[in-house]
Amino acid sequence: MTSYVLEARDVAIHYGGVKALDGVSLTLEKGQIRGLIGPNGAGKSTVIDVITGRRRLTRGQVWLDGEDVSALGAVERRRRGLSRSFQRTSIFLGMPVRKQVELASYKMGVSDSAADADAVLQELDLARLGHVVAEDLGYGEQRRLDLALALVGRPKLLMLDEPMAGLSVKESLDLARHLKALTSRWEVSVLLVEHDMDVVFGISDAVTVFELGRVIASGEPAQVRADPRVREAYLGSAA
Numbered sequence: 001m002t003s004y005v006l007e008a009r010d011v012a013i014h015y016g017g018v019k020a021l022d023g024v025s026l027t028l029e030k031g032q033i034r035g036l037i038g039p040n041g042a043g044k045s046t047v048i049d050v051i052t053g054r055r056r057l058t059r060g061q062v063w064l065d066g067e068d069v070s071a072l073g074a075v076e077r078r079r080r081g082l083s084r085s086f087q088r089t090s091i092f093l094g095m096p097v098r099k100q101v102e103l104a105s106y107k108m109g110v111s112d113s114a115a116d117a118d119a120v121l122q123e124l125d126l127a128r129l130g131h132v133v134a135e136d137l138g139y140g141e142q143r144r145l146d147l148a149l150a151l152v153g154r155p156k157l158l159m160l161d162e163p164m165a166g167l168s169v170k171e172s173l174d175l176a177r178h179l180k181a182l183t184s185r186w187e188v189s190v191l192l193v194e195h196d197m198d199v200v201f202g203i204s205d206a207v208t209v210f211e212l213g214r215v216i217a218s219g220e221p222a223q224v225r226a227d228p229r230v231r232e233a234y235l236g237s238a239a
Helices: 046-053 076-080 097-107 111-123 139-151 170-184 195-203 221-226 229-233
Strands: 004-015 018-029 033-039 058-064 082-085 157-161 189-193 206-212 212-219
Touching: 004 046, 004 097, 004 189, 018 033, 018 046, 018 189, 018 212, 033 139, 033 170, 033 195, 046 058, 046 076, 046 097, 046 157, 058 170, 082 139, 097 111, 097 139, 111 139, 111 170, 139 157, 139 170, 139 206, 170 195, 206 221, 212 221, 212 229, 221 229
Parallel strands: 033 189, 033 206, 082 157, 157 189
Antiparallel strands: 004 018, 004 058, 206 212
16 A cells, blocks of 8 residues: 555646656655745646646546546545636635634534644644634734635645735745645644745745746755756756
8 A cells, every 4th residue: 555645646637749747757755845836837836726726637647545536527526635726816705713713613524623623723723713704804813714714624735826825924934834734733744835935945844846837856854845847947056
């Protein structure tokens, strides 16, 4: 049996002559954070769409915790423990924080949605704001609420698409701290697409670099940061 929570094997998406993804393979171990970096249009968000079942594969396979889920849709994959957040928050602005987290847990079919909501809110330091309507939260707190909605039911794998977008430096570091703690305490594996290089290289256990739908570098953060092609293309020659 595989030891990986996630394994994408030779994943490809072709639209006629356009290769949005071309033979991408990557893995995630239990409790690991893997950062995905590259320029806009390199294929980072597309690979998340493929893994979560939002796009059909031209070829390749996606395995979740030892099960081939390539033929399953997004809802089925979510129920098997694969969750994601989007670049734009999916929170309900007119609803109190705790109510919407508990509702999301209930919709997931969690037997004790109240306890599940309490655990998620406590983990993300939102329990004290449970009564607050979401539109009255600061933007950093709204991003944490969005993460809370993705964490109901305790998923095995969490896919995050630019969770730091629009945050201040302090808010980004705060959210990064919560993510790192989650992987340790809840043993959640995280695939992180993020443009903030300080965050990616600061909290990731491994980093994968995309260019034109292909992986051009992958490994430990220090190894990837030292790669001449990566330094020249994405990090700057002085990185």
